[in-house]
Amino acid sequence: MNTLRLKPEEVDQAAQFIKAGKLVAFPTETVYGLGADATNEEAVKQVYAAKGRPSDNPLIVTVSGPDQVAQYAAGITPKVQALFDNFWPGPLTIILPIKPNALPSAVTGGLRTAAFRNPADKLTREIISRAGVPIVGPSANTSGKPSPTTADHVLHDMDGKIAAVLDDGQTKVGVESTIVDMSVVPPVILRPGAISAHDLEPIIGKVLNDSHKVKANEIPKAPGMKYKHYAPNAQVIIVRDPADFAKAIAWAEEKAPVGLLATDAVLEKQNTVRFKSQYSLGNDVESATHRLFAGLRYFDLNPEIKIILAQGFTPDGLGLAYMNRLEKAAGLQYFD
CATH class of the missing domain: 3.90.870.10 (DHBP synthase)
Structure with a gap:
Protein backbone atom coordinates (compact mmCIF):
# COMPACT_ATOMS: atom_id res chain seq x y z
CA MET A 1 0.00 0.00 0.00
CA ASP A 210 -6.97 10.51 38.74
CA SER A 211 -4.32 9.34 36.28
CA HIS A 212 -3.59 6.01 38.03
CA LYS A 213 -2.23 3.08 36.04
CA VAL A 214 -4.95 0.47 35.88
CA LYS A 215 -4.43 -3.15 36.88
CA ALA A 216 -3.65 -5.99 34.46
CA ASN A 217 -7.20 -7.37 34.56
CA GLU A 218 -8.89 -3.95 34.37
CA ILE A 219 -10.13 -2.34 31.15
CA PRO A 220 -9.08 1.33 31.08
CA LYS A 221 -11.80 3.91 30.48
CA ALA A 222 -9.36 6.17 28.63
CA PRO A 223 -6.17 5.83 26.58
CA GLY A 224 -2.81 6.15 28.33
CA MET A 225 -3.83 4.63 31.65
CA LYS A 226 -2.55 1.05 31.32
CA TYR A 227 0.21 0.56 28.79
CA LYS A 228 3.65 2.05 28.21
CA HIS A 229 3.40 5.24 26.20
CA TYR A 230 5.48 7.87 24.44
CA ALA A 231 8.81 6.02 24.78
CA PRO A 232 11.66 6.50 22.29
CA ASN A 233 14.24 3.76 21.77
CA ALA A 234 16.71 5.39 24.18
CA GLN A 235 16.14 5.40 27.95
CA VAL A 236 14.74 8.72 29.14
CA ILE A 237 15.98 10.01 32.50
CA ILE A 238 14.20 13.01 34.03
CA VAL A 239 16.33 15.73 35.63
CA ARG A 240 14.20 17.47 38.28
CA ASP A 241 16.43 20.50 38.87
CA PRO A 242 18.09 22.30 35.92
CA ALA A 243 21.09 22.91 38.19
CA ASP A 244 21.69 19.13 38.26
CA PHE A 245 22.28 18.75 34.52
CA ALA A 246 26.07 18.90 34.78
CA LYS A 247 26.10 16.08 37.35
CA ALA A 248 23.56 14.11 35.35
CA ILE A 249 25.66 14.42 32.19
CA ALA A 250 28.80 13.26 33.97
CA TRP A 251 26.92 10.27 35.40
CA ALA A 252 25.28 9.31 32.09
CA GLU A 253 28.45 9.68 30.00
CA GLU A 254 30.07 6.86 31.93
CA LYS A 255 27.32 4.54 30.74
CA ALA A 256 26.39 5.43 27.14
CA PRO A 257 26.13 8.23 24.53
CA VAL A 258 23.89 11.01 25.84
CA GLY A 259 21.29 13.34 24.33
CA LEU A 260 19.87 16.44 26.00
CA LEU A 261 16.19 17.49 25.91
CA ALA A 262 15.91 20.80 27.71
CA THR A 263 15.11 24.50 27.51
CA ASP A 264 17.45 26.95 25.82
CA ALA A 265 18.63 28.27 29.20
CA VAL A 266 19.80 24.79 30.21
CA LEU A 267 21.33 23.94 26.85
CA GLU A 268 23.33 27.17 26.75
CA LYS A 269 25.12 26.17 29.95
CA GLN A 270 26.28 22.87 28.46
CA ASN A 271 29.06 22.24 25.97
CA THR A 272 27.04 22.56 22.76
CA VAL A 273 29.94 21.47 20.55
CA ARG A 274 30.29 18.23 22.46
CA PHE A 275 26.57 17.59 22.69
CA LYS A 276 25.46 17.70 19.08
CA SER A 277 22.54 15.42 19.97
CA GLN A 278 20.35 17.91 21.75
CA TYR A 279 16.85 19.21 21.23
CA SER A 280 15.50 22.53 22.45
CA LEU A 281 12.28 22.65 24.44
CA GLY A 282 12.15 26.42 23.99
CA ASN A 283 11.91 28.82 26.89
CA ASP A 284 9.12 27.63 29.18
CA VAL A 285 6.67 24.86 30.01
CA GLU A 286 4.29 25.93 27.23
CA SER A 287 6.90 25.57 24.50
CA ALA A 288 8.28 22.44 26.19
CA THR A 289 4.85 20.80 26.07
CA HIS A 290 4.48 21.75 22.42
CA ARG A 291 7.91 20.31 21.52
CA LEU A 292 8.14 17.27 23.79
CA PHE A 293 6.99 14.56 21.37
CA ALA A 294 8.97 16.03 18.48
CA GLY A 295 12.05 16.00 20.71
CA LEU A 296 11.58 12.37 21.71
CA ARG A 297 11.17 11.46 18.05
CA TYR A 298 14.30 13.43 17.15
CA PHE A 299 16.38 11.06 19.24
CA ASP A 300 14.83 8.03 17.54
CA LEU A 301 16.47 9.37 14.37
CA ASN A 302 19.81 9.39 16.24
CA PRO A 303 20.14 5.70 17.18
CA GLU A 304 23.62 6.14 18.64
CA ILE A 305 22.01 7.97 21.58
CA LYS A 306 21.16 5.50 24.36
CA ILE A 307 20.28 7.90 27.23
CA ILE A 308 18.14 11.04 27.00
CA LEU A 309 18.41 13.50 29.88
CA ALA A 310 15.10 15.38 29.87
CA GLN A 311 14.18 18.48 31.84
CA GLY A 312 11.36 18.19 34.35
CA PHE A 313 8.86 20.91 35.30
CA THR A 314 6.65 21.53 38.31
CA PRO A 315 3.53 19.35 37.83
CA ASP A 316 0.85 22.02 37.96
CA GLY A 317 -1.17 23.70 35.22
CA LEU A 318 0.23 22.72 31.83
CA GLY A 319 3.21 21.22 33.66
CA LEU A 320 0.90 18.44 34.89
CA ALA A 321 0.23 17.36 31.30
CA TYR A 322 3.91 17.67 30.37
CA MET A 323 5.09 15.59 33.33
CA ASN A 324 2.35 12.99 32.78
CA ARG A 325 3.76 12.27 29.30
CA LEU A 326 7.42 12.59 30.27
CA GLU A 327 7.12 10.24 33.25
CA LYS A 328 5.51 7.61 31.02
CA ALA A 329 8.24 8.06 28.40
CA ALA A 330 10.85 7.62 31.14
CA GLY A 331 9.12 4.81 32.98
CA LEU A 332 9.34 7.07 36.08
CA GLN A 333 13.14 7.05 35.91
CA TYR A 334 14.65 10.16 37.58
CA PHE A 335 18.22 11.31 38.09
CA ASP A 336 18.61 11.51 41.88
Whole structure:
Protein backbone atom coordinates (compact mmCIF):
# COMPACT_ATOMS: atom_id res chain seq x y z
CA MET A 1 0.00 0.00 0.00
CA ASN A 2 1.26 3.47 -0.87
CA THR A 3 0.32 5.99 1.80
CA LEU A 4 -0.72 9.27 0.19
CA ARG A 5 0.15 12.67 1.65
CA LEU A 6 -3.00 14.70 1.04
CA LYS A 7 -3.10 18.49 0.91
CA PRO A 8 -5.76 20.46 2.82
CA GLU A 9 -7.74 20.99 -0.38
CA GLU A 10 -7.96 17.20 -0.80
CA VAL A 11 -10.14 16.76 2.28
CA ASP A 12 -12.88 15.13 0.20
CA GLN A 13 -10.48 12.35 -0.79
CA ALA A 14 -9.79 11.73 2.91
CA ALA A 15 -13.53 11.49 3.58
CA GLN A 16 -13.99 9.04 0.70
CA PHE A 17 -11.28 6.79 2.13
CA ILE A 18 -13.06 6.82 5.51
CA LYS A 19 -16.40 5.93 3.90
CA ALA A 20 -14.68 3.05 2.07
CA GLY A 21 -13.46 1.56 5.37
CA LYS A 22 -9.85 2.69 4.98
CA LEU A 23 -7.53 4.42 7.47
CA VAL A 24 -6.58 8.10 7.25
CA ALA A 25 -4.35 10.05 9.62
CA PHE A 26 -5.78 13.47 10.36
CA PRO A 27 -4.58 16.68 12.04
CA THR A 28 -5.88 18.11 15.29
CA GLU A 29 -4.69 20.96 17.50
CA THR A 30 -3.07 18.39 19.83
CA VAL A 31 -1.48 15.52 17.85
CA TYR A 32 -2.25 13.70 14.60
CA GLY A 33 -4.96 11.05 14.96
CA LEU A 34 -5.54 7.79 13.08
CA GLY A 35 -9.03 7.82 11.67
CA ALA A 36 -11.47 5.10 10.66
CA ASP A 37 -15.26 4.89 10.53
CA ALA A 38 -16.22 4.43 14.19
CA THR A 39 -19.38 2.53 13.17
CA ASN A 40 -17.45 0.02 11.03
CA GLU A 41 -15.99 -2.67 13.32
CA GLU A 42 -13.71 -4.13 10.62
CA ALA A 43 -12.24 -0.70 9.90
CA VAL A 44 -11.71 -0.11 13.61
CA LYS A 45 -9.89 -3.42 13.95
CA GLN A 46 -7.51 -2.26 11.22
CA VAL A 47 -6.57 0.68 13.47
CA TYR A 48 -5.50 -1.70 16.24
CA ALA A 49 -3.50 -3.73 13.72
CA ALA A 50 -1.76 -0.70 12.17
CA LYS A 51 -0.75 0.66 15.57
CA GLY A 52 -0.01 -2.67 17.24
CA ARG A 53 -2.41 -1.51 19.94
CA PRO A 54 -3.77 -3.81 22.68
CA SER A 55 -7.42 -4.64 21.99
CA ASP A 56 -8.59 -3.70 25.51
CA ASN A 57 -7.39 -0.09 25.10
CA PRO A 58 -10.57 1.82 24.06
CA LEU A 59 -10.55 4.42 21.32
CA ILE A 60 -11.70 8.03 21.31
CA VAL A 61 -14.66 8.80 19.06
CA THR A 62 -13.99 12.01 17.13
CA VAL A 63 -17.12 13.92 16.13
CA SER A 64 -18.05 16.94 14.05
CA GLY A 65 -20.00 18.50 16.92
CA PRO A 66 -22.33 17.91 19.89
CA ASP A 67 -25.28 16.94 17.69
CA GLN A 68 -23.37 13.89 16.49
CA VAL A 69 -22.62 12.83 20.07
CA ALA A 70 -26.35 12.69 20.82
CA GLN A 71 -26.76 9.89 18.25
CA TYR A 72 -24.57 7.57 20.34
CA ALA A 73 -24.35 8.84 23.93
CA ALA A 74 -26.78 8.91 26.81
CA GLY A 75 -26.51 11.14 29.86
CA ILE A 76 -26.02 14.48 28.13
CA THR A 77 -26.75 16.46 31.28
CA PRO A 78 -26.74 20.26 31.63
CA LYS A 79 -23.15 20.00 32.90
CA VAL A 80 -22.10 18.03 29.84
CA GLN A 81 -23.85 20.56 27.64
CA ALA A 82 -21.93 23.31 29.46
CA LEU A 83 -18.67 21.57 28.54
CA PHE A 84 -19.78 21.45 24.91
CA ASP A 85 -20.63 25.14 24.99
CA ASN A 86 -17.42 26.28 26.68
CA PHE A 87 -14.70 23.94 25.41
CA TRP A 88 -15.78 22.49 22.07
CA PRO A 89 -14.33 22.47 19.55
CA GLY A 90 -11.09 22.11 21.47
CA PRO A 91 -8.67 19.81 23.34
CA LEU A 92 -11.21 18.23 25.69
CA THR A 93 -12.40 14.61 25.48
CA ILE A 94 -15.56 13.72 27.40
CA ILE A 95 -16.44 10.20 28.61
CA LEU A 96 -20.18 9.51 28.56
CA PRO A 97 -22.50 6.50 28.92
CA ILE A 98 -23.52 5.18 25.51
CA LYS A 99 -26.80 3.88 24.18
CA PRO A 100 -27.09 0.07 23.94
CA ASN A 101 -25.23 -1.29 20.89
CA ALA A 102 -24.57 2.22 19.66
CA LEU A 103 -20.90 1.57 18.90
CA PRO A 104 -18.86 -1.56 18.16
CA SER A 105 -17.15 -3.21 21.12
CA ALA A 106 -13.84 -2.70 19.30
CA VAL A 107 -14.31 1.03 19.95
CA THR A 108 -15.39 0.81 23.59
CA GLY A 109 -13.32 -2.14 24.78
CA GLY A 110 -16.60 -3.69 25.88
CA LEU A 111 -17.38 -0.83 28.27
CA ARG A 112 -20.73 0.93 28.53
CA THR A 113 -19.03 4.27 28.09
CA ALA A 114 -17.16 5.96 25.25
CA ALA A 115 -14.87 8.97 25.00
CA PHE A 116 -15.97 11.74 22.61
CA ARG A 117 -13.81 14.52 21.17
CA ASN A 118 -14.60 17.50 18.92
CA PRO A 119 -11.23 18.85 17.70
CA ALA A 120 -10.52 22.46 16.87
CA ASP A 121 -8.96 21.60 13.49
CA LYS A 122 -11.49 22.54 10.81
CA LEU A 123 -10.13 20.01 8.33
CA THR A 124 -10.86 17.10 10.62
CA ARG A 125 -14.38 18.31 11.35
CA GLU A 126 -14.83 18.62 7.59
CA ILE A 127 -13.67 15.02 7.03
CA ILE A 128 -16.24 13.79 9.55
CA SER A 129 -19.04 15.92 8.09
CA ARG A 130 -18.32 14.73 4.54
CA ALA A 131 -17.94 11.09 5.58
CA GLY A 132 -21.21 11.29 7.53
CA VAL A 133 -19.89 9.18 10.42
CA PRO A 134 -17.79 9.78 13.54
CA ILE A 135 -14.23 8.49 13.35
CA VAL A 136 -12.02 6.83 15.92
CA GLY A 137 -9.00 8.97 16.69
CA PRO A 138 -6.08 7.43 18.58
CA SER A 139 -2.71 9.02 17.93
CA ALA A 140 -1.30 8.04 14.53
CA ASN A 141 1.84 6.31 15.79
CA THR A 142 3.08 2.84 16.61
CA SER A 143 1.63 1.95 20.01
CA GLY A 144 3.94 2.94 22.84
CA LYS A 145 5.97 5.41 20.76
CA PRO A 146 5.89 9.25 20.98
CA SER A 147 2.74 10.75 19.50
CA PRO A 148 3.07 12.45 16.09
CA THR A 149 2.90 16.23 15.82
CA THR A 150 3.67 16.43 12.06
CA ALA A 151 2.69 14.43 8.99
CA ASP A 152 6.34 13.35 8.69
CA HIS A 153 6.08 11.74 12.13
CA VAL A 154 2.96 9.88 10.97
CA LEU A 155 4.68 8.59 7.85
CA HIS A 156 7.70 7.45 9.87
CA ASP A 157 5.43 4.99 11.72
CA MET A 158 2.51 4.41 9.34
CA ASP A 159 3.85 4.59 5.77
CA GLY A 160 2.47 1.60 3.89
CA LYS A 161 0.00 0.73 6.66
CA ILE A 162 -2.70 3.36 6.01
CA ALA A 163 -4.34 4.91 2.96
CA ALA A 164 -3.38 8.53 3.57
CA VAL A 165 -2.36 11.31 5.92
CA LEU A 166 -4.00 14.72 5.58
CA ASP A 167 -1.14 17.18 6.11
CA ASP A 168 -2.09 20.38 7.92
CA GLY A 169 1.38 21.22 9.24
CA GLN A 170 2.66 21.23 12.81
CA THR A 171 0.12 20.77 15.60
CA LYS A 172 -0.34 23.64 18.05
CA VAL A 173 -0.74 22.12 21.53
CA GLY A 174 1.61 19.16 21.19
CA VAL A 175 0.12 16.78 23.79
CA GLU A 176 -3.15 14.90 23.63
CA SER A 177 -6.46 16.26 24.87
CA THR A 178 -7.59 16.35 28.48
CA ILE A 179 -9.96 13.44 29.19
CA VAL A 180 -12.71 14.06 31.74
CA ASP A 181 -15.04 11.26 32.84
CA MET A 182 -18.58 12.64 33.07
CA SER A 183 -20.12 9.22 33.68
CA VAL A 184 -19.23 9.50 37.39
CA VAL A 185 -19.93 11.99 40.17
CA PRO A 186 -17.90 14.05 40.77
CA PRO A 187 -16.27 14.14 37.34
CA VAL A 188 -12.68 12.85 37.12
CA ILE A 189 -9.81 13.88 34.86
CA LEU A 190 -8.28 10.61 33.64
CA ARG A 191 -5.64 12.21 31.42
CA PRO A 192 -4.32 15.76 31.94
CA GLY A 193 -3.95 18.10 28.99
CA ALA A 194 -4.15 21.76 28.04
CA ILE A 195 -7.52 22.12 29.83
CA SER A 196 -7.10 21.66 33.58
CA ALA A 197 -9.41 21.12 36.55
CA HIS A 198 -8.92 24.82 37.26
CA ASP A 199 -10.51 25.57 33.86
CA LEU A 200 -13.35 23.07 34.27
CA GLU A 201 -14.47 23.76 37.85
CA PRO A 202 -15.99 27.22 37.22
CA ILE A 203 -18.22 25.54 34.63
CA ILE A 204 -19.18 22.19 36.23
CA GLY A 205 -18.07 22.35 39.87
CA LYS A 206 -15.70 19.98 41.68
CA VAL A 207 -13.41 17.91 39.45
CA LEU A 208 -11.00 15.24 40.69
CA ASN A 209 -7.67 14.22 39.14
CA ASP A 210 -6.97 10.51 38.74
CA SER A 211 -4.32 9.34 36.28
CA HIS A 212 -3.59 6.01 38.03
CA LYS A 213 -2.23 3.08 36.04
CA VAL A 214 -4.95 0.47 35.88
CA LYS A 215 -4.43 -3.15 36.88
CA ALA A 216 -3.65 -5.99 34.46
CA ASN A 217 -7.20 -7.37 34.56
CA GLU A 218 -8.89 -3.95 34.37
CA ILE A 219 -10.13 -2.34 31.15
CA PRO A 220 -9.08 1.33 31.08
CA LYS A 221 -11.80 3.91 30.48
CA ALA A 222 -9.36 6.17 28.63
CA PRO A 223 -6.17 5.83 26.58
CA GLY A 224 -2.81 6.15 28.33
CA MET A 225 -3.83 4.63 31.65
CA LYS A 226 -2.55 1.05 31.32
CA TYR A 227 0.21 0.56 28.79
CA LYS A 228 3.65 2.05 28.21
CA HIS A 229 3.40 5.24 26.20
CA TYR A 230 5.48 7.87 24.44
CA ALA A 231 8.81 6.02 24.78
CA PRO A 232 11.66 6.50 22.29
CA ASN A 233 14.24 3.76 21.77
CA ALA A 234 16.71 5.39 24.18
CA GLN A 235 16.14 5.40 27.95
CA VAL A 236 14.74 8.72 29.14
CA ILE A 237 15.98 10.01 32.50
CA ILE A 238 14.20 13.01 34.03
CA VAL A 239 16.33 15.73 35.63
CA ARG A 240 14.20 17.47 38.28
CA ASP A 241 16.43 20.50 38.87
CA PRO A 242 18.09 22.30 35.92
CA ALA A 243 21.09 22.91 38.19
CA ASP A 244 21.69 19.13 38.26
CA PHE A 245 22.28 18.75 34.52
CA ALA A 246 26.07 18.90 34.78
CA LYS A 247 26.10 16.08 37.35
CA ALA A 248 23.56 14.11 35.35
CA ILE A 249 25.66 14.42 32.19
CA ALA A 250 28.80 13.26 33.97
CA TRP A 251 26.92 10.27 35.40
CA ALA A 252 25.28 9.31 32.09
CA GLU A 253 28.45 9.68 30.00
CA GLU A 254 30.07 6.86 31.93
CA LYS A 255 27.32 4.54 30.74
CA ALA A 256 26.39 5.43 27.14
CA PRO A 257 26.13 8.23 24.53
CA VAL A 258 23.89 11.01 25.84
CA GLY A 259 21.29 13.34 24.33
CA LEU A 260 19.87 16.44 26.00
CA LEU A 261 16.19 17.49 25.91
CA ALA A 262 15.91 20.80 27.71
CA THR A 263 15.11 24.50 27.51
CA ASP A 264 17.45 26.95 25.82
CA ALA A 265 18.63 28.27 29.20
CA VAL A 266 19.80 24.79 30.21
CA LEU A 267 21.33 23.94 26.85
CA GLU A 268 23.33 27.17 26.75
CA LYS A 269 25.12 26.17 29.95
CA GLN A 270 26.28 22.87 28.46
CA ASN A 271 29.06 22.24 25.97
CA THR A 272 27.04 22.56 22.76
CA VAL A 273 29.94 21.47 20.55
CA ARG A 274 30.29 18.23 22.46
CA PHE A 275 26.57 17.59 22.69
CA LYS A 276 25.46 17.70 19.08
CA SER A 277 22.54 15.42 19.97
CA GLN A 278 20.35 17.91 21.75
CA TYR A 279 16.85 19.21 21.23
CA SER A 280 15.50 22.53 22.45
CA LEU A 281 12.28 22.65 24.44
CA GLY A 282 12.15 26.42 23.99
CA ASN A 283 11.91 28.82 26.89
CA ASP A 284 9.12 27.63 29.18
CA VAL A 285 6.67 24.86 30.01
CA GLU A 286 4.29 25.93 27.23
CA SER A 287 6.90 25.57 24.50
CA ALA A 288 8.28 22.44 26.19
CA THR A 289 4.85 20.80 26.07
CA HIS A 290 4.48 21.75 22.42
CA ARG A 291 7.91 20.31 21.52
CA LEU A 292 8.14 17.27 23.79
CA PHE A 293 6.99 14.56 21.37
CA ALA A 294 8.97 16.03 18.48
CA GLY A 295 12.05 16.00 20.71
CA LEU A 296 11.58 12.37 21.71
CA ARG A 297 11.17 11.46 18.05
CA TYR A 298 14.30 13.43 17.15
CA PHE A 299 16.38 11.06 19.24
CA ASP A 300 14.83 8.03 17.54
CA LEU A 301 16.47 9.37 14.37
CA ASN A 302 19.81 9.39 16.24
CA PRO A 303 20.14 5.70 17.18
CA GLU A 304 23.62 6.14 18.64
CA ILE A 305 22.01 7.97 21.58
CA LYS A 306 21.16 5.50 24.36
CA ILE A 307 20.28 7.90 27.23
CA ILE A 308 18.14 11.04 27.00
CA LEU A 309 18.41 13.50 29.88
CA ALA A 310 15.10 15.38 29.87
CA GLN A 311 14.18 18.48 31.84
CA GLY A 312 11.36 18.19 34.35
CA PHE A 313 8.86 20.91 35.30
CA THR A 314 6.65 21.53 38.31
CA PRO A 315 3.53 19.35 37.83
CA ASP A 316 0.85 22.02 37.96
CA GLY A 317 -1.17 23.70 35.22
CA LEU A 318 0.23 22.72 31.83
CA GLY A 319 3.21 21.22 33.66
CA LEU A 320 0.90 18.44 34.89
CA ALA A 321 0.23 17.36 31.30
CA TYR A 322 3.91 17.67 30.37
CA MET A 323 5.09 15.59 33.33
CA ASN A 324 2.35 12.99 32.78
CA ARG A 325 3.76 12.27 29.30
CA LEU A 326 7.42 12.59 30.27
CA GLU A 327 7.12 10.24 33.25
CA LYS A 328 5.51 7.61 31.02
CA ALA A 329 8.24 8.06 28.40
CA ALA A 330 10.85 7.62 31.14
CA GLY A 331 9.12 4.81 32.98
CA LEU A 332 9.34 7.07 36.08
CA GLN A 333 13.14 7.05 35.91
CA TYR A 334 14.65 10.16 37.58
CA PHE A 335 18.22 11.31 38.09
CA ASP A 336 18.61 11.51 41.88
